[in-house]
Amino acid sequence: MFRYILRRLLQSAILLFIVLSVVFVAGRSIGDPAILILGAEADAASVLQLRTNLGLEDPMLTQYLRFLGDALRGDLGATYRYGMSRGELGGGLPEGRAALPLVVERLPATFYLAGVAIAIAMIVAIPAGILAAMYPRSLLDRAINVISLAGVSVVEFWLALMLVLIFAVTLGWLPTSGYGGIAYVILPAMALAFRSIGRMAQITRSAMLDELAKPYIITARAKGLSPARVSLVHALKNASVPIVTISGDEIATILTGVIIIEFIFSWPGIGQITLDALSRRDLPIVQASIFVLVLIVLIVNLLVDLAYVILNPRIRLR
């Protein structure tokens, strides 16, 4: 078990290294940060001065190794302009705040929204999928099919706008946007959860149907157990592996979806700061938020893998 965790941690570290490399290359391809900071009308001398100060005149390899070394220490650079006026920059080194803490302090808001969305998705989708499998071709079964088809077809931001239009503008039940208590989180969480509900319900349904067709189900029925017990204890235990897998995938999907949804609902999370930074070419912030999001997804995947071991006794660990 210990060695398994160690191996998985090592794999995650390698993946993180690859992602960081991609971020480095992408970051050097979106334009000269010095010109972005100083503006297009800046003279060549001060651009060169700033490039030297930023280390952009060094050879690529040196820059890359420095980037990795800093990243290892949790330093993903300082923001170019977040929270300061252009005058403060002058011609010298930007004295902006470190990017990583700026991103990390947005995490609670993002976790709040994503957590509610994931909870909604799981609470709705898993029972619905189980019931659909227990009563195939029932009304519920058909309804889940329609909803999941709609879920994979609808674009999140369109759905978000429609939800706002219906529940906030027309009906006036909920606020249109902003950060706050439960009333504020409902619409963005629903917009995030909708697609996942359909997919999770489908996977749950088909996993349950697979298990319910297996011989051990007949054994369970021959013991005179109730249909609920046969489904919820016997079939669900074995169907739980694909259900946990899809839940992990959907958590990752929701974490990426959160960027656009936070923007639409002015939700002060990691997504909002990332989009903001992107539009301002604030590279360190973008790097930091990609780093944080990838780290979260890796942790979720690690937890999913550990859950397999608990749920499926046949998975042998070496």
Added chain:
Amino acid sequence: MRPAKQNETRKTLGDTVLRVNNLQVDFETPLGTVRAIDGANFDLRAGETLAILGESGSGKSVSAAAVMGLVPSPPGRISGGEVLLGDRDLVRISAREMRRVQGDRIAMVFQDAITSLNPGLTVGYQIAEPLRVKQGLSRAAARKRAIALMERVQIASAAQRVDDYPHQFSGGMSQRVMIAMALALDPEILIADEPTTALDVTVQAQIMDLLRNLQRETGMAIILITHDIGVAAEMADRVAVMYAGRIVESGPVQDILYKPSHPYTIGLMDSIPTLEQKFQRLRQIDGAPPVMTAVPKGCAFHPRCARATDLCRTQRPEVVYLSPQHGSACHYAKEVTRE
């Protein structure tokens, strides 16, 4: 009531515990309705072993499923007849009432124990489950009973193995777990559907011994579904031979073995290899069993029967009794004998 066998030394046979009358089971298929069981009659007495002998597709497993209330529906349906347990007709009781029969009064052991156990639950949980759910035993008490049941089916170091999962058991040991599970609520009837088919010959013999010993201890009646005439000969007090959804011959095991009176049974007996005919070709029944969507008219066996006449081709034979207990559904039952 029929008299108990006089020459029985192992045990005395009791009252009839189960009576199946004119059972019919239909399956809806894309090719139309198939009658998988067409008027089966048999009864089972306390403490005896009845072997239902037949090829695959003969309806023997469907008969067991029908008694057990496990005919898959849809596409299956019990379309006629009765299954009397005492004075209750199991065909007509509700699903809820049937669940109080399943496991409590009739338990079942399946062919492939490895796939018939839940891979995600410990064997101890699966054995103890009926005790916890149906008798409300505490977790600790049920676990203790599960260990005792595992010891009873001779699983070594049961106390250590109770928390193991099915994949940690061999085929023979899995079948012992299945038997322990079936015994949990002390049923009057055990239906064993090809319990040893998936096992090695030596393990087969051990499982059969175990079933025999458990029957002696508990006095439960056993319905043994098998395609193996040797298993039937060794285990059964009485044998019912099924062919194309009908019981073609039934009677005490000695009568079936030594005085078979249906051409199909005779064909089965002849196809058993013996040491004397070592260098001969194995004898077989010519032809193949009928496809159930197109069962021949008259006697279903007539296309494969050497002595078939026009009567056999047109008229379904009624059961002819050669002795009070020995019946054969052949027009010429009194004439056919094994040479």
